[in-house]
Amino acid sequence: MPKQQMFLERKGYRMRRLMDAVRLVPILGLGLWMVPLLWSHPDEPGGSVSISSALTYLFGVWFVLIGVVLVLWAKTRFIASETMAQTSDDAGD
């Protein structure tokens, strides 16, 4: 049985952490997009968030997430594709 290495050299280590980031980005996105749950409504005390700032916030998060995923894709496309290509080759025709 091929044993998994416990410690990797620097490059492999960096790649592992990037793949961790790929896994964690959606959780970050969910957290940021659920922030509006905390905003108060106009009828509540403490003032409300104007629709333009709400709009700016939500779309800003959206842009940032797309940017992050894009960067991660550029950095990890090769390892992610390697693991995928193996099986897609024999699973396809």
Place this chain on the structure above:
Amino acid sequence: MVGLDQLILVCLAYVVGLFLVAFLAERAALRGQGGWLLRSPLVYTLSLSIYCTAWTFYGAVGYAARSGLEYLTIYLGPSLVMIGWWWVLRRLVRIGRSQRVTSIADLISSRYGKSNVLAIVVTLMAVIGVTPYIALQLQSVVLSISIFATTEFVGAADGVDSFDATQAAFLVAVGLALFTVLFGTRNLNVNERHHGVVIAVAVEAVVKLVALLAVGVFVVWGLGGGISETLSRVDASALGAWEVSASRWSALTLLSAAAFLCLPRMFQVMVVENDDERHLQIASWAFPLYLLLMSLFVVPIAVVGLDLMPDGSNPDLFVLSIPLSQGYNGLAMLSFLGGFSSATSMVIVATLALSTMVSNHIVMPVWLASRHGGATQSGDVRKVIIRARRLSILLITALGFFYYRASGGSSALAAIGTISFGGVAQFLPALLGGLFWRGATRSGALCGLGMGFAIWVFTMLLPSFGVDGALSGAAFEQGLLGLGLLRPQALFGIEGLDPTVHAVVWSLSLNTLSFVAVSIFSFPDPIERLQGAQYVNVLEHDGPARSWTASVAGSEDLMIMAQRILGAAEAQTFFRKGADQQGRSGGLPEPTPSFVQALERELAASVGAATAHAMVSQIVGGTSVSVQDLLAVADESAQMLEYSSQLETKSRELSETAEQLRTANDKLTQLSVQKDSFLSQISHELRTPMTSIRSFSEILRDAAVLSEEDKTRYASIIHSETLRLTRLLDDLIDLSVLENGQVSLHLGEENLGQVLDRAITTSLTGVEAPLAVSRAEEADEIWLRTDVDRLVQVFINLITNARKYCRADDPALQIRIGQTGQYLEIDFIDNGHGISAQAQAVVFEKFVRLTGSEGEGAGLGLAICQEIMARLGGNITYLPTQNGTAFRVTLPASAIARAADRKSEVLPAT
């Protein structure tokens, strides 16, 4: 003003264009050209955009006008799913490819033991859930046409009447069905991609994006006066401030994410039409970007529309009516085409996906059951399947059309969309459970789906027809059958929830609960367990796919069946490949389990897993796999594990042996070096006395005149050298005898004091230089039982060494006795300056004489002492911590004769 005729003309031209594009794509794919485009990630991402239907195109603006930013949830859910592709979509696509899945019903039924019941349930739920959605598309197209129609005939008395909405809807439905039949059923194998459809969908994706962006740009910069002005206008509008309820925000995001995974049309483009898993990775950022662009201008359009348009105009159609009211007919036309694209692409893919499900899971099983000959009959089944699929397309489109007619096309678009989402979201627990949990069972999935679906119908679908529509007002007020617990918008008496949140929370939670609970308490059959293991472990390995054990299947029968489904040429190619793999040239392959498995997968790509399984089992006969087989598979892997661990042990043993060999080799080499140096030492030691003997004897022989005195002197030199030689040879013989273990010990008993005295007397007799020797008195108390003469030899050696080498002014030797339980220790300590640390290491080696010491010894004395002590069962060591040179002779307790015995014998003698 755009005329209705003009509109229809443009519309027709657009449709013809689409047909042309699809046709060209199909032809290119057939010729193997254009793969760079047809199989590109761009086309894949764009085809995902059928998520954005007319509901999104028109409805989002209406939604925003009515409920503010809540419309965004419909996009945020799918964006999160795409961004988190690594978690779910990657597995889904991998399974879709490795199991040749044809639809979401196929996936779920295949996961839960290729159960056709489950496939039928999922198919029916999908049809019921999606039909309103198709109706919605027809409605939006008709609504958008009617805008043009009413503006054209505005002022004319018969304006609205002259436009027959039903007829228009009918024509649109027929056109869409025709397109889907033409391009969606060209090939049977669903895994062979529908390039025509996909490329047409991609083109439509571009059209709707461009149209919406164009309207948005026009509204923001043309009417709104720039970004900041538009934003302040937004703040000043009725939308005002953030007013979305927290529960709706989270529930709708969850709902849209679930629907994105479960919608049959999304499954079709995302999993079934996926060509390369890497495209998914690119779509993970490209598709959220598309969604962002689609939703970017929704709020400005809604706000400007609310400002500009007269009260009572439908906000769902602002995208169209704003440019029209401003006289921008070209833009209005583009916007219309965008909406038309959204509607048509959705209908095409949805009917395609649903028709695959209906024909594979409902029509085919019925057809198979109705013919007693079963799958072995001759005749082409392919025609039957394709006909079934075409019929299903027509049927589903017709259903949508009738739903449209029945509902009257009045309700807001967003409401219908949410209801549809709620229906398909019920697949989620069974789907995710199947992907991640091996314990999920068919009974659990059936219960969960049934529970979720029932609650959805009761709390979402039926109430949508309005009070006194499908449910009476009494049922709303007092609950179904008068039971207060069964009120459609306050189940179990829990009130105060938003109706949508209420339905989503109750249906999904009870769905999940019953799915998990029943799964835990039911037991899966063997195929379920096998499939479950393959699904959950799909990323680790393409596991042993052994679901057929009997090899009684006749290859001929399988061949006949395969030909009827795959087509003669394809089936023959497949069988030839199988035969080649088995190493049989010519003829049919053996129906080995793996071959039958591969064949079943191939068939599954055409008719779905459940049907393919049923057909193969008709020929192979009986159950295909038993618990024993599963255990056998497990055994095999256990054996492999065992074997590999054995290998590991072996290799460890080997490396240990190698290490031992290496050590032995080192020792041998060292010994050989020692032997060489020993020989050269001996020859050196022998030669020195020999040389002087030879020269003095030559003098005696040759000298003519030699004084008596000289003669005596020379002869005595020769004599002493001979003595030295003899002593050396004696020592050597002694050592060799001791080393070879040939020595025999002469055991005797003697008092230790006497032994020491004898040694002292012998070593000091006839010596001028005095050595003061003091020995411990208690030595007289100790009786030894050992080879006394050899022991005396050791003592003599030590005392003589002290006499010879002690450089103190008043040389003195102290002999101490120590007794521990196991040993008797006799220490010889002089008052010299000791031996240096390096010298200590070699002092017991042969021929070692310390530098600065003179004398006639050959350097064998201590080596001999060591050997003797080893023979006597003790040892001799250098004691480093004393002031002078100190040696310790250790004797085992067994060498001490019992003092009590001795005393009785000795006392009378004295």
